Amino acid sequence: MSATLSRQRKRIADPAFRWFVTLAGASVFVILAGMVIRTTNDAWPIFQYQGFFSFLTGDQWLAGSSRTDSDFTGTYGAWPFIYGTLVTALIAIVIALPLALCVAFYINQLAPKRLRNPLSYSVEMLAAVPSIIFGMWGFFWLLPNVLRPFLEWLESTFGWINLAGWKPFEGPVFGSSYLAAGIVLAIMILPIITAIVREVIAVNPVDQQHAAYALGATRFEVMRKVVLPSSFSGIVAASMLGLGRAVGETVAVMMLIGSTKSWDGSLLSAGDSMAAHIAARFGEATPETTKALMAIGVVLFLFTMIINIGARLLVWRIGRVSGDAAV
Amino acid sequence: MSVFDVQGLGVAYGSFTAVKDISLEIPRNKVTALIGPSGCGKSTVLRCLNRMNDLMDATVSGKIIYNGEDIYGPEVDAAEVRRRIGMVFQRPNPFPKSIYENVAFGPRLNGFKGDLDQLVEESLRSVALWDEVKDKLDDPGTALSGGQQQRLCIARAIAVQPDVLLMDEPCSALDPIATLKIEDLIRQLESSYSIVIVTHNMQQAARVSEMTAFFSVDIDDEHGMRTGALVEYDTTEKIFNNPGNTRTEDYISGRFG
Amino acid sequence: MRNWRAKTAALVAVSALALTACGGSDDNGDNGGDGTKNEGGSSLSGTVTGAGASFPATVFQDWIAAYQGDKSGVTVNYQSVGSGTGVEQFIGQSIDFGSSEEYLSDEALAEAEAARGCPAVQFPVVFGSVAIAFNDASLDGLVLSPEVIAGIYSRDITNYNDPAIAELNPDFDLPDQDILPVHRSDSSGTTFVFSHYLNTEVPAWADAFGEGKEIEWAGDTIGGEGNEGVSQQISQNPGGLGYVNQSYALELGLPTAQVINADGNAIAPTLEATTAASEEADIPDTFQFTINGVGGDGYPIAGTNFILAYTCGYDDATADIIKDFWSWTLTEDADALALELGYAPLGADLKERVQAQIDLINSQA
């Protein structure tokens, strides 16, 4: 009697558990779809009013004050913010990725054994430090003490550079700038990327490294030709996570980018990013502006999608070539 | 004429002394087997012969004279040592690359300038793998069977044309048939290479080697220390038929406790 | 060290004076009413939540702390999330009261009424001003006219030795220094007060930039996030010039400009000047007003803050706290705190009118 009962319970429990975890898995879609539908729905009147393409490419942003879904009075060209997001995130990843790779390899391959654990603990801890702390430190300490002199030096030394009309280091120097925000973002995402890359190369089979050493490979060659290729997908994933954080970072960028609604080729000039603009304007937004900010949010979301899809394709393509087992 | 002259070798990992006071001469172009119970330090000694122990933060004392030079000499580059003294590991460890690239890996590193295709073919032929894989050189090396993988690893090691081959229990992960094939291969390679093999399989040592070194563990109950030591080193025939030491005899005859 | 301590001390003295000045006319009317309310207040308990403008946040915070000090069980939670959010959340019913530098338009009032089912009330509670601050301490007291300020922010005037500035400051040894105008990068009531001032005083500004909580700034100006961000930008950039909340400039002891008002007087951003400005304002019955054309001794870049509440829909406990708290902010204790922090309290007449509005809260329940 009790045996059949428990068997019965088992027969119910097993499918029930299966349904539960399947639903949980599907919840990701529900939440994501909910977010997309809800925000797109809110942003829709703005896209209709402005035109999606001109929303992306227009470089004038004037918030309007309509209280309804019609009679909009603003002009919504989000290009300056899109540009600012791209430039700062790019600066961040260009600085942080090579450094992160070096640091991860240093910790994993070069550091004295007894230092490895403390070092990787520290990296992990720093990866979890709230971005507001990076923002405060960047703005109150790094900007006046280090970045300003550095940017001034850049301007006076490389200000003349002119690449077919593009002057990356043209003055004047205000301190707050794309470059300042990018550098602080780089410092912020460095431990994030390092932590993951370190973990990825730590699980790289020691057997294979030893095989390469036994063939007379130098330490550098082992890293370059054995560890690096088979960690490729992990490194891409780490970079994408870092890039995602850089693209979506709000508080730190808001404090350092200088927030102007114009855009400029010079890395030393002030600009604005999508996430920072949303956060800075949300507090005083009229209903019309709120919809326009939602529209920026939707574009930001599309960005994350594109980055992730791009990463997937990259991992898949190069993974095939390099024989990366993790693909 | 010996290829290695090991003099008073001791290895410690941190405060743990793995082996101490090992001295033996390893003959050229012969197969030398290192046998003994687990923990006796035979693999540790093997890994010293091409400085693989450097990777494990081992402290090495004593000398290992290779062709008249101490491989732990201050000017000596470990990578150079390993280029001359190849190694095959316990578990087959091909790179996650194609069969061809696995074999070509070492020569490419060394800036090999000759006909790489030919070198790959020769290497694979000398481990009797060529006929099995010649039509699928682009397949991943990891797709081969365990025995094939191990032969691929041997091919990879000899493709850099080393002087010595070290083998760390090369058959322990293989089935009996694959094991026999590897043993055949070892005997064939003997004419061109000096081979040092670590094995826990005494029959294997008896089958493939001319010289055998028997290691055992010295247990210091007072300090709870277990240190590997060389008990006896002689021709394989003598070790197996007429050992000079009772510990060797106990081990060979299976009475070891 | 900063010299704000000294300034605060001076300020307290000033506020004491101001109190005795306006206290006389205040005694008879309101205090009696407040007395009865406070007796009822001893039985108050609960939490009310308000949100909105950051412009008066400093004084609101101290008011709440002082008000709650002798009333256990009562919590007034005010968050300075920005007046836009304050208004929207007020209309959206997610908070009990809102606050904004800009009065609610008839359209917004209608929307609020439709959402709640009864009219909303709005009333001013405090005045404040916006100071022009410099990087260079030697410029403290520099005289600027609205035209010059507009010229600086539209980048027509780019150097401190510009003839237009020199003309206003014959006694100043003006440095040859490029001006870097700093503005708020977040949308804010401070920007509204500042741009509203230029918009009403300088036609060229009105044509090019207009007014608002955020406007399209000229190129080569730079933004700072919050008052803190602006003051950091000012202090980090030689030649930096920016506008900040007066209470902020006072606390940090920033060097500030004197601004020429409608009567042609150069006025420093002091408390008396702000109080004077508030008395200049002509306030309609609807309380839909801005402070324009300040003359006399009044500092011209001044603004106010409106509290938004409903005439129905609160439970009794909540309504009692809202009414009791805002009535309390009209008392002398509250005035003293406001003055200490660099805000000007309402005059006696205005207080009576505001009390009438407060009494309307939840009256249609």
Next chain:
Amino acid sequence: MSTTDTTDTTAKTTETGHRSLLVKQGNAGARAVKNRFATGVLTAAMAIAVVPLLLIIWEVTRRGIGAIHWDFFTTDEPSYRQEGGYRAGFVGTAYVMGGAILMSVPLGLATAIYVVEYGRETRAGRRLSDLIRFFTDVMTGIPSIFVGLFVYGFLVSSTGGLGQGFNAFAGSVAIAIIMLPIVARSSEEMLKLVPDEWRNASYALGASKSRTVLTTVLPAAAPGLATGSMLAVARGAGETAPLIMTILGSQYLVSSYFEGAQGAVPLQIYRGARQQFEAGIERAWGGALSLFLLVLILVVLARWLGSKANKLK
């Protein structure tokens, strides 16, 4: 290349007539130089990376240490210029994080269980797993401010939303959405590490799939799962932007979870750093320091659990 010398063999042979180990063959010299150069670069990179991070720790500690004393944790902050502490923020953060953990950890764990244990069974399941994995990656990259906007529109706002108003629950939902993909992805990696032999052993004893997962796989992976969740908690606890739109903030202790605006440490830091009074600014740095220490504790705890996991293996 300059060190390459194969002609001058007489001087470079050993007594036994062999080529000396000191003679670099072919490209060996260049390779050794490259190796040394790379070692230098890596070490320099490490130094460059460590400096700013040390500076951050130093600055946060220097400016924040003065604010941290007993009162900091037991009193509220009535006004920035007066004495006070971050009690409201700590309690609020505990409320918000408690709810967020209860929502995100079971859901994320179940998602990972689906992907690893059930999704591999069928073709359709594999495709669904791939999609789930892809979209969790997308979710990881979603800016937190976007999550805040969504939860505000969905739960808080009464114009078009559910009109719940600001409360700790809305904050929990937002933080849970941010934590969910982190928990799901890290749990997935941990579950994958459990060897199939263990699962098979459990099946061999007649256990059902759900029983195998619950009694064999999960306990085996538990320390690793805890590590992933801790790191997600560390990430969630520091979020600022979405909280502005969901819990609003409060300087005073709020005891209700579903009623009324709630405070949080990051919000108090954010507002405290933006105003003019020294005391409030110092407390903001103190808040930053305590957040930093909280993260430190979580990471050390996670690592400790992780090392226990390694010992099990």
